Amino acid sequence: MLFVEANGATIPAIGLGTWELRGRSCTRLVEQAIRLGYRHIDTAQVYENEREVGDALRASGVKRDDVFVTTKVWTTHFAPHDLERSTKESLNKLHLSAVDLLLLHWPNPRVPLKETLGALAHAKQLGLARHIGVSNFTVALIEEAVAACPEPLVCDQVEFHPYLDQNKVKEACARNGMALVAYSPVAKGRIKSDRTLAGIGLAYGKTAAQVCLRWLVQQNVSAIPRTSRIERLSENLDIFDFELSSEDMAQISGMGSAKGRLTDFGFSPKWD
Numbered sequence: 001m002l003f004v005e006a007n008g009a010t011i012p013a014i015g016l017g018t019w020e021l022r023g024r025s026c027t028r029l030v031e032q033a034i035r036l037g038y039r040h041i042d043t044a045q046v047y048e049n050e051r052e053v054g055d056a057l058r059a060s061g062v063k064r065d066d067v068f069v070t071t072k073v074w075t076t077h078f079a080p081h082d083l084e085r086s087t088k089e090s091l092n093k094l095h096l097s098a099v100d101l102l103l104l105h106w107p108n109p110r111v112p113l114k115e116t117l118g119a120l121a122h123a124k125q126l127g128l129a130r131h132i133g134v135s136n137f138t139v140a141l142i143e144e145a146v147a148a149c150p151e152p153l154v155c156d157q158v159e160f161h162p163y164l165d166q167n168k169v170k171e172a173c174a175r176n177g178m179a180l181v182a183y184s185p186v187a188k189g190r191i192k193s194d195r196t197l198a199g200i201g202l203a204y205g206k207t208a209a210q211v212c213l214r215w216l217v218q219q220n221v222s223a224i225p226r227t228s229r230i231e232r233l234s235e236n237l238d239i240f241d242f243e244l245s246s247e248d249m250a251q252i253s254g255m256g257s258a259k260g261r262l263t264d265f266g267f268s269p270k271w272d
């Protein structure tokens with residue numbers, strides 16, 4: 001396993017995303033992932049699966065300090081006392097005394113960012129989170145957040161895959177010592193049938209999805225692919241025994257554009 005270092009945090013380069021996983025199948029999948037060697041699990045209040053993730057962590061028997069757990073505070077809990085209360089609720093569901101990483105899930109212009117960041121930093125100071133960060137923040141919001149936050153921010157978790165150009169956000173993260181964590185890293189499954197990536201993979205004996213994930217971690221990005229299929233868990237983890245050439249890296253980097261975004265909502269910020 002490779003790790004991404006960011007402002008004092010050591011984040012496993014591959015994690016399991018759990019967006020849209022629910023109920024017993026979520027518990028089973030997370031437990032199986034941990035048995036296969038995943039040491040980074042990503043959940044969120046709004047995914048409504050923190051209890052199932054917590055059950056899986058407990059059932060796996062893995063030592064607490066051996067697994068990196070992220071959760072995210074939903075935007076309706078950004079007022080300071082709500083942030084603390086909802087984080088404690090999350091911890092209760094996860095059966096944990098602290099998460100490794102606590103993120104603001106999306107920007108919320110209805111609550112002053114400085115207040116929310118003060119509450120996020122306070123959650124860290126109370127020991128509810130080892131590290132803090134943001135998600136779905138644009139370059140301007142990253143810069144505003146870094147300037148306003150009393151504690152270091154360790155990442156911006158955003159959609160990132162070969163079809164979406166995220167160079168500006170990646171540069172803003174690097175400038176501020178933050179990691180970029182990629183959600184939907186295989187473009188919601190679209191990468192699996194990509195002929196360019198499959199062609200590149202032939203030379204390495206790897207699938208298009210493995211080439212894609214390798215392209216991400218090779219640029220110091222942590223990726224959290226979600227899958228509901230147990231057989232895909234091993235495939236997504238099996239990317240640490242090869243290295244893409246600089247020509248292959250450049251070819252894949254050239255595939256992205258601003259139009260490749262797959263996750264967007266009415267409440268999204270104006271993307272870079």
Ligand code: 1BO
Binds near residue numbers: 019044046263
């Ligand atoms: C609404 C959830 C988006 C990805 O975390």
